[in-house]
Amino acid sequence: MTTPVALTIAGSDSSGGAGIQADLKTFAALGVYGASALTALTAQNTRGVSGVHPVPPEFVTAQIDAVFEDLAVKAVKIGMVAQAGIVEAIAASLTRWRPAHVVLDPVMVATSGDRLLPEDAIAALRGLLIPQATLITPNLPEAAALLDEAVAADAAAIEAQGRRLLALGCPAVLIKGGHGQGPESTDHLVTAQGSVALTAPRLATRNTHGTGCSLSSAIAAGLAKGEDLVTAVRNAKTFINAAIAAADRFTVGHGHGPVHHFHRFY
Template sequence: MTAIALTIAGSDSGGGAGIQADLKTFSARGVYGASVIAALTAQNTRGVQGIHDVPAEFVAAQMDSVLSDLKVDAVKIGMLSRPAVIEAVAAGLARHGVTRVVLDPVMVAASGDKLLSDDAVETLRTVLLPRALLLTPNLPEAAALLGAPVAEDEDAMRAQGERLLALGPEAVLIKGGHGSGPESVDLLVEPRGVTRLVAPRIATRNTHGTGCTLSSAIAAELAKGASLAEAARTAKEWLAGAIAAADGLEIGSGHGPVHHFHGIW
């Protein structure tokens, strides 16, 4: 059977993040990709110029269309900017019995532009987090979900991961890309313990879409049958290669994208 992954997220007109990054990642990882578009953005490497939300009922219609026909092996969820859309997505997952869900709580773009409304944060926390197999916040997102200061070391990351785990997801991957030091350390926090995932920190401004790309790579590996720890480790290693190759692309004048096809082109 062909492995299939579904992304439910916002569209990035510049092609570096969101739905576009997810579909590129699925293809690069050898998985068929389907999509449900939850929002449209006017966006490029310099920032987000506008957001147009897709009506919640049409998000639900897209989910019903895909999930009633395709045998989806894993779902990645990204930018959901309004409470009604978050609720529609949660209801759709329940309606179709979807359990293998990677939730990337997208709140702010690499450019610093806000992507999630304040009233949507609580809905995300209470309605969607309990439905996730894996939650993948970066350091600022983890802090925002908890109403806490941004973690500054691994002990604080671990503590915040455990607090997020108590909100309902089966596992939490706290991403340390916003940290400092020669290594980028992510912590996979599960009820049975914590796994440390390490990659060299790469000096580049071209990091647009890294969070989207990592979460969709994990979903792709899960769709192919990998365990959660295996999927996270493989995705982390592959993303490090995509970041290392990012400067080989010449895309835009701001924060350029990672090189999703670094192993193919």
């Protein structure tokens, strides 16, 4: 039996709740072997980001090449890219290695509100990475920022933004509804064939650190295991909802605590 392998290309969270740490925990929880290529080190905890140290683009390339030269990577998840030069390095690597599935989480702002991506990197993200992605997973503010529009206020506006994001070159967009209002959180999966609304109860907890990272890596894990896109998205949403529901079992930090990736085990 072939071991499914997924690669996360993302930043490190020194407090362990988001970034590559969250991705690797998610891969492990879902039965996928995880490899990683770091784009940045962050000095970070549950209350915010106090420093970002980008990895030189050529070393990002070296990490990606080392993984692909040896491991049979079935899916790639891309998170924090830090700067335009790193976007260019990742895009060139994807062109060279041609992975079957790429899930791009356009990380622009941390849960704490700290901005993580400068304007020139956003432009590079639009032009170089989105066209190579199987799926992009922006939240409501990120979808608006990618389009230079106001944040969508209702389902029709969300689906319309999803269709405009498809025009950037990716075949599927999952706009996450966690930043919305109301008793339910609805994500919208938009493809050329139409849209699917995925709804779950909105959970009352402040322990949501790393939810976006974990959702996108859970989708990548599903794709690595051979699931089709809709199934991978549905299963990932089920996983992250359970991880959020179990998050209050932890007492970690004094801000937005982490979700419980291993809720199935302890």
